[in-house]
Amino acid sequence: MxxxxxxxxxxxxxxxxxxxxxxxxxxxxxxxxxxxxxxxxxxxxxxxxxxxxxxxxxxxxxxxxxxxxxxxxxxxxxxxxxxxxxxxxxxxxxxxxxxxxxxxxxxxxxxxxxxxxxxxxxxxxxxxxxxxxxxxxxxxxxxxxxxxxxxxxxxxxxxxxxxxxxxxxxxxxxFRRVSLEEQAGRLKMICEQEGITAEEDAIQYICRLSDGGMRDALSILDQIASFTDGHVSYEQVMSLTGGIPSKQFAQLAQTLIEGDVGSMMQIIEQLMQEGKSADKCMENLMYYFRDLLMIKTVPQADKLTERVLDPEDYREMAHAFSRPQLFRIIETLNHYQTEMKYSQQPQMLFEVALLKLCSIPQQESASGEGAGSAAHVAEASEIKQLKQQLVELEKKLEKALQGGLAAAGGGGAQASSQASSARSSRGASPRVSSAAKIPSGMDRYVAQKDDSDTAKVQSKWHQVLQAVKDEKVTIHAWFMNGEPVSVLEDAILVAFKNEIHRETTEKPAHKGVIEQVLERQFGKPYRLVTMMLKDWSEAIQSGTAAPAQPLELEHEEEQGGSKEPWVDEALEMFGEDLVVIKE
Structure with a gap:
């Protein structure tokens, strides 16, 4: 028949x-x-x-x-x-x-x-x-x-x-792919009716090879039953379909863990001698490591894959790899599998891929899994080191400022002498000083402190500061220390808490930017006049102008600078954008 x-x-x-x-x-x-x-x-x-x-x-x-x-x-x-x-x-x-x-x-x-x-x-x-x-x-x-x-x-x-x-x-x-259980049940019934004896593992593997197609599963069973005279074993299925037992993949994975290149090359040669194709080996090996990752990551993951016959063996091997290692292995294999499609020497690419996997650092083993990848560890270490350096620099700068201000308070002549010697040691040209007193007509400024023009300027001062910041953020950093206290005709008097902030604001370039902003904000030109807040407070209390006190303002060098050498040192080392001077 x-x-x-x-x-x-x-x-x-x-x-x-x-x-x-x-x-x-x-x-x-x-x-x-x-x-x-x-x-x-x-x-x-x-x-x-x-x-x-x-x-x-x-x-x-x-x-x-x-x-x-x-x-x-x-x-x-x-x-x-x-x-x-x-x-x-x-x-x-x-x-x-x-x-x-x-x-x-x-x-x-x-x-x-x-x-x-x-x-x-x-x-x-x-x-x-x-x-x-x-x-x-x-x-x-x-x-x-x-x-x-x-x-x-x-x-x-x-x-x-x-x-x-x-x-x-x-x-x-x-229509969906037929599940493994339904396929296996159908194949067992057909084997009984056809008089075919088949091992459980053989039926399971045939179902996996069919990829959810019942017709493919029956074709494979028919082919193997014809070759084996009605008896279907797992080894025969593997031999006839060109499949690779998971034990061989486990051996390959073990050589990767140990970094044993010689044993790994012997296993690859054995696979090729058995007639296995390099692209099929690559595909199956990638699926093997994918299943290891699933079992390591997800509980009961053996239900999520149809290739795992013995979950315990997979769990033992999965424990030997960290998740970062498995991710890198799968990415590497996927890359070389894509390259293999256009290569005339697929076996060579298969060998190169496995050799590259052997170069994965051993510190990414399962014991160090919680630390993450080496790149993340290096990045975190570098950030921590930079933070420590920044803290140390801030401490040094604060200490230098404190020491410098104390020396300045000890005697003007001594501080001036030190400043001159410091500038000379850096090769800076001496600056020419000009005396600048507290603004003339102080009684008139005091009389205008509660005037409507003063109130108007004070109400819009936030917008002025924001506009200065938009023009140049470094000027804003110095200018924000002052507050408007009086407006007299075409002049706005700004009182500063810190002398260095006042000096820096008085620089011609900085003052010019601020006066341009004032003209835009208020619709008319204003001159910027500055003084110290403590002097302003004394003037208000006495009702008259405080005694004239000379303010030593120095003509700036081409590259700028301030009266105090330690401030110049800080600006020279870190730049204006990073230096913040506190009282």
């Missing part, structure tokens, strides 16, 4: 025989019972998941002589002839071979005629995504409004290639 392939011999002939698509079967059966069948269906999903089989069973169910019934009887003349493909009113069309507009026009003409052998015409168009654009356009009107005696069933593995106008005219059903 002629042998029939297992996937053909065991093709489901009723809905109850189908595996893994219960959500679709139940919907179709309910539609048949309630007589709510659609005129057009779209079956999409991976190969070997039952799209065309479901279409034929549905054709039998709507045309069964005992129906329409939720299950075809497979005994009446109509069911038997549809199964044999002998009914002219149930047409299965291969769109890959009949993809032109002429074939679709011919179909559109024949649709008009009533069925001659069964109750309803059924057109099953397989691989419908292969139709041309013109063929789809020719099919659209008929697909939307076919005669009442016609049903269209479109099947495709690539629904995204179909025009949206076609999809919108159909009821769409998405």
């Amino acid at each position: 002629e042998h029939i392939a297992l996937y053909r011999a065991w093709r489901p002939q009723s809905f109850q025989d189908m595996v893994g698509q219960q959500h679709i079967i139940r919907t179709l059966q309910n539609a048949i019972r309630e007589q709510r069948l659609s005129h057009a269906y779209l079956f999409s999903g991976p190969r070997g998941t039952g799209k065309t089989t479901t279409a034929k069973v549905l054709a039998k169910a709507v045309n069964c002589e005992k129906g329409p019934a939720a299950e075809p009887c497979n005994e009446c003349e109509a069911c038997r002839r549809i199964t044999a493909g002998a009914v002219m009113d149930v047409l299965e069309i291969d769109a890959a071979s009949n993809r032109g507009v002429e074939e679709i026009r011919d179909l559109r003409e024949k649709v008009k005629y009533a069925p001659t052998e069964v109750r309803q015409k059924v057109y099953i168009i397989d691989e419908v995504h292969m139709l041309t654009t013109e063929a789809f356009n020719a099919l659209l009107k008929t697909l939307e409004e076919p005669p009442p005696h016609v049903m269209f069933i479109l099947a495709t593995t690539e629904p995204h290639r179909l025009p949206a106008t076609v999809i919108s005219r159909c009821q769409r059903f998405d």
Whole structure:
């Protein structure tokens, strides 16, 4: 008797025989019972998941002589002839071979005629995504409004290639991959019926190789059963399908942990001698480390992968790697797998990839997993070091300022002598001093302190400071120490708490910027006049101007500077943007 392939011999002939698509079967059966069948269906999903089989069973169910019934009887003349493909009113069309507009026009003409052998015409168009654009356009009107005696069933593995106008005219059903448990149960039943003895591990591995396709699983089982004379073992399945046992991957992983390049090269050579392809080895090895990562990261992760036969072995190996290591390994393998597609020496790239994995630093082992990757550790260490240096510099600067102010308070002549010697030691040219007294007409400024012009300036002082900051942030840093105390005609008197801030503000370049801002803010030109806040307070208390006290202002060098040498040192070392002077 002629042998029939297992996937053909065991093709489901009723809905109850189908595996893994219960959500679709139940919907179709309910539609048949309630007589709510659609005129057009779209079956999409991976190969070997039952799209065309479901279409034929549905054709039998709507045309069964005992129906329409939720299950075809497979005994009446109509069911038997549809199964044999002998009914002219149930047409299965291969769109890959009949993809032109002429074939679709011919179909559109024949649709008009009533069925001659069964109750309803059924057109099953397989691989419908292969139709041309013109063929789809020719099919659209008929697909939307076919005669009442016609049903269209479109099947495709690539629904995204179909025009949206076609999809919108159909009821769409998405077929999913058959689960491992359902596939294994079906294969065991078929093995019992066919007299094939198969090991549990062999059936599990066949199901994994099929990638959720029942037809692929039956084809692999049929091939191995023919070679082994009815006895299917795990080793035979691995040998015939070119698979690699997880033990060999575990050996490779162990060589990576130990950095044993010699043993690793021997294992690769052994795999090549056994006829394994380098690209398949790369793919399987990447899946192996992916499963290690899943088991290490997620509890009960053996349920999330269909390749793990012995979870305990995987857990032991996963414990030897850190998560950062596994991420780097998978990224490296993925990179070289992509390169391998365009290489004429795939084995060499496979070897280079594994050699590169051996160079992963040992400090990224599982014991150091909590510390993160080496890059993150180095970055954190560098930031910490910079922070420590900044704290030390701030302490030194504060100490220098305190020591300098104390020396200045001890005697003006001594401080001046030290400043001159410090400038001479740095090669600075001596500065020319000019006496600047407290502003003349102090009694008039005191009289204007509560005037409306003064109040107006004080109310908008925040905007003035912000405008100065927008012009130059370094000027703002010095100027913000002052506050407006009086406005007299075209002059604004600003009192400062700190003498250094006042001196820096009085620099011609800085003063010019501030006076420009004042003119823009108040709509008229104002001169900036400054004094010390303590002198202003004394003037208010006495009601008259304080005795004239000379303020030593020095003409600036080309690169700027201040009277105190320690301030010059700080500015020279760190720049104006980083130096903040406190009282």
